[in-house]
Amino acid sequence: MNILVLGGTGQLGQCLGKVASQRNITSITFADEIVGNILDIDVLEKLFIAEKPAFVINCAAYTAVDKAEDEVELSRKINRDGAENIAKLCVKYKATLLHISTDFIFEGNVPTLLNEESPAEPISVYGLTKLEGEKAITDVLDQYYIVRTAWLYSEFANNFMKTMIKLGTDRDSLGIIADQVGTPTYGVDLAGALLDIIASDKKAYGIYHYSNEGAVSWYDFAKAIFEIGNITVAVKPLKTSEYPTKATRPAFSVMDKTKIKTTFGIDVPYWRDSLKVAISAL
Numbered sequence: 365m366n367i368l369v370l371g372g373t374g375q376l377g378q379c380l381g382k383v384a385s386q387r388n389i390t391s392i393t394f395a396d397e398i399v400g401n402i403l404d405i406d407v408l409e410k411l412f413i414a415e416k417p418a419f420v421i422n423c424a425a426y427t428a429v430d431k432a433e434d435e436v437e438l439s440r441k442i443n444r445d446g447a448e449n450i451a452k453l454c455v456k457y458k459a460t461l462l463h464i465s466t467d468f469i470f471e472g473n474v475p476t477l478l479n480e481e482s483p484a485e486p487i488s489v490y491g492l493t494k495l496e497g498e499k500a501i502t503d504v505l506d507q508y509y510i511v512r513t514a515w516l517y518s519e520f521a522n523n524f525m526k527t528m529i530k531l532g533t534d535r536d537s538l539g540i541i542a543d544q545v546g547t548p549t550y551g552v553d554l555a556g557a558l559l560d561i562i563a564s565d566k567k568a569y570g571i572y573h574y575s576n577e578g579a580v581s582w583y584d585f586a587k588a589i590f591e592i593g594n595i596t597v598a599v600k601p602l603k604t605s606e607y608p609t610k611a612t613r614p615a616f617s618v619m620d621k622t623k624i625k626t627t628f629g630i631d632v633p634y635w636r637d638s639l640k641v642a643i644s645a646l
């Protein structure tokens with residue numbers, strides 16, 4: 365059963381590469397933006413024909429949250445139209461799609477756990493276009509898993525953990541937002557969960573939430589990165605209003621993972637345990 369990974373050179377794509385090789389999965393192909401441009405349906409169709417995937421994992425996305433506020437059309441093209449192109453080809457070639465979405469589809473104005481039925485009310489262009497991507501898939505395809513995740517980090521590509529390690533090493537002090545709460549997700553854990561879903565062959569299609577366990581603010585997360593990484597830097601907790609950004613982010617986006625755990629028997633590590641693993645992998 366061939367697996368095709370789109371956006372294969374991004375952060376999650378590389379995490380999938382790591383886990384696939386740990387598990388000796390060889391029937392997996394990682395396509396970059398050139399051979400697997402999700403905006404070009406003809407290029408994509410050639411790839412489907414060549415690879416004959418039973419499963420397609422879409423890791424390709426526009427993920428620059430602040431920049432998206434100024435690049436609405438490009439963000440929409442990649443996050444919505446790209447997802448729709450993939451879904452149409454999955455229908456045509458009878459492949460199952462695993463698509464990744466985000467906690468940023470939620471408004472996050474109430475401090476309660478978010479489950480798969482919680483109403484989605486995005487407050488940023490990135491969140492809105494990711495939600496549009498979800499809808500484009502569910503409108504045309506039945507065989508899909510949409511896995512929403514949050515605060516993804518790893519030893520690969522760019523992410524909050526690596527930014528903190530760089531800033532914490534270069535600077536004497538930092539201010540980090542302490543009134544936005546969520547759950548970090550180690551990309552290697554998420555990659556394992558995606559491959560578990562494929563291996564289960566349960567056909568329990570639908571939307572699922574996956575992050576690590578626990579809840580922290582960005583400030584707590586940064587402090588843990590410095591502590592575990594042995595980096596000495598003064599860290600000041602900030603209110604969101606004290607760190608202005610182009611995009612508005614949810615104040616609370618902790619997700620309920622009950623559905624993915626009970627459906628697939630997936631074990632979800634505690635965020636701090638996974639952070640230790642990620643830092644030692646750097």
Ligand SMILES: NC(=O)C1=CN([C@@H]2O[C@H](COP(=O)(O)OP(=O)(O)OC[C@H]3O[C@@H](n4cnc5c(N)ncnc54)[C@H](OP(=O)(O)O)[C@@H]3O)[C@@H](O)[C@H]2O)C=CC1
Nearest residue numbers: 371373374375376397401402424425427464466513515516
């Ligand atoms: N990062 C995070 O904190 C979170 C991410 N997610 C979701 O997880 C998924 C994976 O994210 P992550 O790996 O971190 O993101 P990355 O930005 O690291 O990777 C996205 C990849 O998509 C590629 N890409 C962009 N445009 C196209 C295109 N037209 N065709 C093919 N590939 C394209 C990018 O290539 P290039 O870099 O060359 O443009 C990049 O390699 C995304 O769906 C994201 O929305 C969800 C929650 C949190």
Ligand SMILES: Cc1cn([C@H]2C[C@H](O)[C@@H](COP(=O)(O)OP(=O)(O)O[C@H]3O[C@@H](C)C(=O)[C@@H](O)[C@H]3O)O2)c(=O)[nH]c1=O
Nearest residue numbers: 427429466467468514515516524539540541582607613
């Ligand atoms: C660099 C920095 C960031 N921050 C804040 C800004 C923001 O609220 C928070 C995280 O900043 P970042 O820009 O690194 O992360 P951001 O790009 O907002 O992360 C999001 O990415 C998208 C793709 C998702 O899907 C989300 O789940 C989430 O992971 O930390 C500080 O307070 N101080 C700092 O020095």
